[in-house]
Amino acid sequence: MNALASSADITVRPLLVAEMFGPTFQGEGPSAGQQAAFVRLSRCNLSCPPCDTPETWDTSRFDLREYTTHRTVAEVAAWLLAQPAQLVVITGGEPLLQQDRLVPLVEAITAAGRRVEVETNGTIVPAPELVAAGTTFNVSPKLSRFAGAKDQQRRFNPDALAALLASGRAVFKFVAGDLSDLDEVAQVQAAHGLDPVWVMPEGTSSREVLDRAQALADAVLDRGWHLSSRVHILLWGDVRGR
Secondary structure: OOOOHHHHHHHOOEEEEEEEEEEEEEOOOOHOOOOOEEEEEEOOOOOOOOOOOOOOOOOOOOHHHHHOOOOOOOHHHHHOOOOOOOOEEOOOOHHHHHHHHHHHHHHHHHHHEEEEEEEEEEOOOOHHHHHOOOOEEEEEOHHHHHHHHHHOOOOHHHHHHHHHHOOOOEEEEEEEOOHHHHHHHHHHHHHHHHOOOEEEEEOOHHHHHHHHHHHHHHHHEEEEEEEEHHHHHHHHOOOOOO
C-alpha cells in the first residue's frame, strides 16, 4: 500500500498549519545544524509570554484564521518528501494537539526513510501509535518565568512526561536565561527523572544567545547536562521561515 494513502484519515482530517519551510537547519537540541524541513502547526494549550510564535495561539493579538491553512496529511507529506532534507521537524504551537493526524504523517515520512522530530511542551501524553510510528520527541517543559500566569499549575503533566521518558525517544530541553534557572531545571529533572537534559540559552539575537550560552556553559557542564545553541538565531536572527 502507498504510504501516503495508508490511513482513511489522510484525506479527511486536515492539519491546521501555520507554515512550512525549508530546507534550513535544525536550530536546537541534539540535531542542531542538521539540514531539515519544518512544519509548524497552529494552536497551543499554553500561553507563554516570551513565545516566539504567538500567531499560533494568541487570540488577543492575532486572528488565528489569517495565520492558518488547512492542509491534508497527503499534501503536507508530499511537500516534505519533495524537499531534500532527510530530517523533518514538526513544531508549533503544540503539535500533539493534532496527534491523531500526525500518526499517518509520520508513518508516511518514516516509510520514505526520513527521520521525524516532534517538538512538544510535554503536557500531552503521546499516543502509542505516534511513538510506534518512529518519531522522536524534543520536549521543552516550561520553567516558571517562561510560563503565563494561568499556566503555572498546568505547565507540567507528570503522566505526559513519564510517557515521553518511557518511550525511549525523548530528550528534555529547557530554555534558561541565567544561572538561577538551572536550579529549577534540576528540581524538575529530579521530580520527574528526566534524562537526557539539554539547556538552551534564551535569546532572539546572536549576541543574546552567545552571551547567555557563555554564562551558562560551565554550570551546565558541572551538572552533567548538554548545551544547545540556537543556530538559526546565530545565522539569521529572529526571522520567520529560517
